[in-house]
Each structure stands twice: as structure tokens, then as C-alpha cells.
Amino acid sequence: xxxxxxxxxxxxxxxxxxxxxxxxxxxxxxxxxxxxxxxxxxxxxxxxxxxxxxxxxxxxxxxxxxxxxxxxxxxxxxxxxxxxxxxxxxxxxxxxxxxxxxxxxxxxxxxxxxxxxxxxxxxxxxxxxxxxxxxxxxxxxxxxxxxxxxxxxxxxxxxxxxxxxxxxxxxxxxxxxxxxxxxxxxxxxxxxxxxxxxxxxxxxxxxxxxxxxxxxxxxxxxxxxxxxxxxxxxxxxxxxxxxxxxxxxxxxxxxxxxxxxxxxxxxxxxxxxxxxxxxxxxxxxxxxxxxxxxxxxxxxxxxxxxxxxxxxxxxxxxxxxxxxxxxxxxxxxxxxxxxxxxxxxxxxxxxxxxxxxxxxxxxxxxxxxxxxxxxxxxxxxxxxxxxxxxxxxxxxxxxxxxxxxxxxxxxxxxxxxxxxxxxxxxxxxxxxxxxxxxxxxxxxxxxxxxxxxxxxxxxxxxxxxxxxxxxxxxx
Numbered sequence: 192x193x194x195x196x197x198x199x200x201x202x203x204x205x206x207x208x209x210x211x212x213x214x215x216x217x218x219x220x221x222x223x224x225x226x227x228x229x230x231x232x233x234x235x236x237x238x239x240x241x242x243x244x245x246x247x248x249x250x251x252x253x254x255x256x257x258x259x260x261x262x263x264x265x266x267x268x269x270x271x272x273x274x275x276x277x278x279x280x281x282x283x284x285x286x287x288x289x290x291x292x293x294x295x296x297x298x299x300x301x302x303x304x305x306x307x308x309x310x311x312x313x314x315x316x317x318x319x320x321x322x323x324x325x326x327x328x329x330x331x332x333x334x335x336x337x338x339x340x341x342x343x344x345x346x347x348x349x350x351x352x353x354x355x356x357x358x359x360x361x362x363x364x365x366x367x368x369x370x371x372x373x374x375x376x377x378x379x380x381x382x383x384x385x386x387x388x389x390x391x392x393x394x395x396x397x398x399x400x401x402x403x404x405x406x407x408x409x410x411x412x413x414x415x416x417x418x419x420x421x422x423x424x425x426x427x428x429x430x431x432x433x434x435x436x437x438x439x440x441x442x443x444x445x446x447x448x449x450x451x452x453x454x455x456x457x458x459x460x461x462x463x464x465x466x467x468x469x470x471x472x473x474x475x476x477x478x479x480x481x482x483x484x485x486x487x488x489x490x491x492x493x494x495x496x497x498x499x500x501x502x503x504x505x506x507x508x509x510x511x512x513x514x515x516x517x518x519x520x521x522x523x524x525x526x527x528x529x530x531x532x533x534x535x536x537x538x539x540x541x542x543x544x545x546x547x548x549x550x551x552x553x554x555x556x557x558x559x560x561x562x563x564x565x566x567x568x569x570x571x572x573x574x575x576x577x578x579x580x581x582x583x584x585x586x587x588x589x590x591x592x593x594x595x596x597x598x599x600x601x602x603x604x605x606x607x608x609x610x611x612x613x614x615x616x617x618x619x620x621x622x623x624x625x626x627x628x629x630x631x632x633x634x635x636x637x638x639x640x641x642x643x644x645x646x647x648x649x650x651x652x653x654x655x656x657x658x659x660x661x662x663x664x665x666x
Contacts, residue, residue: 195267247318263441263637266528283511340517363662438642455495462492532574
């Protein structure tokens with residue numbers, strides 16, 4: 192329980208629902224670009240645009256936000272790490288104890304009621320009904336935070352691919368917590384810990400020693416004493432600036448400054464705003480940071496959307512490093528699910544460019560989804576096995592980075608972030624389209640497998656990577 196569903200294609204599902212309802216070609220709403228990913232940000236923005244910011248009732252006055260990037264796809268995150276993160280979402284934008292943030296998609300409930308009568312609190316879809324669910328969602332949040340990750344299915348047989356070598360894992364533990372990946376002596380395993388003095392230790396400098404733990408947290412009792420507070424063991428909270436991590440920027444660029452500011456004035460952010468005159472409620476919602484206080488004033492709530500400040504962009508933006516409990520079970524990796532294994536996360540220059548997970552029971556479409564059995568799992572590289580295929584499904588012998596320029600050259604030029612996601616991905620109108628959506632093409636918009644660039648063969652030897660993988664299996 193708690194693992195994101197990376198086998199589901201919500202776009203195909205929505206098309207099937209439309210056909211079942213008598214709509215032969217539903218509108219191309221951009222739920223995602225391919226199987227196993229989700230474009231939740233566009234859904235979130237749409238719901239913000241058609242709901243009143245304060246009453247949460249549907250409103251005929253649709254709000255618009257300045258032109259900003261299309262978010263691209265995201266990999267469904269694991270719930271079982273929620274209790275190990277002080278902030279949630281890919282950008283760490285919202286405090287993890289914000290119960291109301293979990294309730295945002297209740298606004299997807301549709302009602303024909305005016306929501307102005309005494310039945311509003313009991314009418315699903317009305318703002319009063321949404322707010323009434325807060326107490327139940329407090330319990331739901333507590334439950335989600337209690338979910339434990341699945342243990343690695345280890346074997347005691349040294350000949351088994353599921354066997355964990357304790358000696359290699361111990362060295363991997365040291366590398367994870369102490370290897371300075373940015374230090375002057377990249378051959379030194381424990382440089383990041385050996386250089387730490389008493390003053391650094393007191394200030395919690397382990398989170399700046401250049402090791403994996405600097406971003407992803409401390410998991411070992413051996414190194415817990417280096418933390419300013421040992422209750423922080425197993426907690427990951429660092430938000431890494433976009434321009435440093437260099438992973439695909441679509442997700443964080445999508446949340447325009449105006450959108451973030453507006454969200455901070457919502458009921459979901461624990462704001463208490465309302466127009467003095469109910470007839471002005473819709474106009475009150477149009478206030479921006481620049482116009483705030485001119486005709487209407489909107490206050491920021493206690494739990495607004497924040498992040499890392501990027502001076503070049505003039506806003507807070509970055510990606511939150513996830514906690515790594517149960518990492519083995521959360522493939523594929525990076526925020527957009529563009530990397531099939533942890534090995535390829537650590538081998539920056541060897542990631543596949545166009546790949547597809549193994550399909551399940553042999554046969555002809557439409558019976559084949561992704562194989563979710565352990566037979567499709569690569570225990571050595573920690574993640575899903577994959578086949579090298581071109582974006583049209585044609586098998587190829589290799590699909591490394593050298594394939595990228597070739598594929599990019601064959602793709603029609605698109606303005607990328609200025610184009611709605613629905614215009615950049617195949618619509619699942621026919622079975623052939625559905626098959627194409629099973630291929631992960633990292634040259635497509637929002638699907639880049641770049642970033643997390645500091646783990647190359649210059650910083651980690653092959654045996655180092657093997658030892659790190661052994662250790663990560665134990666978390």
C-alpha cells in the first residue's frame with residue numbers, strides 16, 4: 192500500500208468513459224502523455240479557475256493566469272514517504288501538515304445545485320460540503336502518514352538476485368552518508384564525514400557535506416549523532432534549486448508566480464478572505480499580488496505555497512528531494528518517471544532515451560499492459576527491466592543518450608512550454624495510439640531524463656554504485 196500506480200493510463204480511461212457515455216471523441220483534456228504518469232497540475236489549475244477562492248462554490252467567472260509553461264508529466268509519488276517529509280508535492284510547496292491541501296480534488300465534484308440553500312453542507316460539490324469534510328481528512332492524513340514502505344523481498348540464498356550482500360551494503364552506507372560528490376578528492380569515500388568538526392556537527396552540517404544524505408536524509412544510526420536532532424533520522428526536506436538539479440523544469444515552471452500567490456489566498460491555504468459584498472466575490476478572486484490592496488485585499492494564509500528562491504526567475508522554485516524509504520518499490524525514477532532504475536539514476540550518462548517496460552501476458556493488444564510481477568523487475572539495477580524501442584515501438588539494439596539527437600531531429604518543431612500538453616502527445620483514439628503511449632520517449636516535452644548529474648563515473652566507480660544499490664535496498 193502507498194505505492195503510486197505507474198501502470199494506469201488515465202487519458203485512455205477518460206476516453207473510454209467518454210465513449211461509454213456516448214461521446215465518440217471526447218475533448219483532448221491533457222491528463223497525461225503516456226501510461227504510468229499524470230499531469231495533475233493542469234487539473235489543479237483548471238479547478239482553481241472555475242471555483243470561487245473563498246466559498247469554493249463553482250463560479251461562472253473563469254479566472255485566468257498569465258502564460259506559463261505546460262507542466263508535463265509527473266510520476267505518481269509514494270504515499271509511504273509522506274510521514275518522512277516536512278513538505279509535500281514535487282516542489283515541496285506545501286507543508287505536510289496541511290490537511291486542507293489533501294482536499295483540493297474534492298472540487299472536482301460537480302453539482303447543479305446553486306449551493307446557496309440550507310442543503311449546501313450535505314450536497315456533494317458545494318463549497319460548504321467540501322469544507323465539512325475537513326475533520327475526516329484529518330484522520331485520512333494521519334493514516335497516510337502512518338503507511339510503512341514494503342520491505343525489499345530479500346533472499347538468504349547468496350546465489351539469488353534478491354540476496355543483499357551485507358559487506359557491500361555496509362560500504363554503501365558509508366558512501367551514502369559520507370562520500371563528498373563535489374569534493375576535491377573524489378577517490379575518498381568518507382571525506383564528507385571526516386572533514387566535519389565540532390562546530391559543523393552542532394549546526395547540522397551533515398546536510399551540506401556533499402553526500403547523498405545532504406539532500407535525501409540520514410537513515411543510519413551510525414551517523415545519526417551528526418544531526419542536530421536525532422528525531423530527524425529518516426527525514427528528507429531539502430528543496431534543490433531548479434538550475435542546480437537540472438531535471439526537466441516543466442513541473443516547477445508550470446506553477447507561475449501568480450498561480451502560487453493566488454493559491455496562498457485560498458481556503459486550502461488556511462486563508463480567511465471574503466468580499467465585503469457577496470456580489471463582488473468573483474471580482475475579489477481576480478486580485479493579484481500587484482493589484483492587492485487597490486480595490487480589494489486578499490491576505491495570504493498560514494500555509495501558502497513556497498519553495499526555493501531563484502534570483503534569475505524572481506520566484507521560489509525547485510524540486511524536493513524525496514525520502515528513500517522503500518526506494519526499491521517506487522520505480523521508475525525522477526519526478527517525471529523518466530529513468531527506469533536506480534542504477535541509471537546513478538549513471539547519469541547511460542540513461543535510456545526511448546524505452547518501454549516489459550508487457551504482461553503474451554498476446555495481441557489490447558490485452559497487454561505493463562508486467563508488474565517480479566519477473567519484470569531488475570534486482571541488480573533496482574528498478575524495472577526495459578526494452579529499447581523507438582517512439583513508434585520499433586525495437587532497437589541500444590537506446591542510450593546517443594539516440595537523443597536522432598529522435599529530436601525527427602520531431603516536428605513545437606514551441607514546447609507555450610503549447611497545451613494535449614497538442615504534444617498522441618490522443619488515444621485508436622489501439623495504435625494506445626500502444627505508442629506505452630513507450631517513454633525522453634526527447635518529448637516534459638519527459639527529459641536529464642538532471643541529478645553529479646553521479647557519474649568520475650565520482651562513483653562501478654563497485655561504488657553496486658554497493659550503494661545494496662544499501663538502498665535495505666531502507
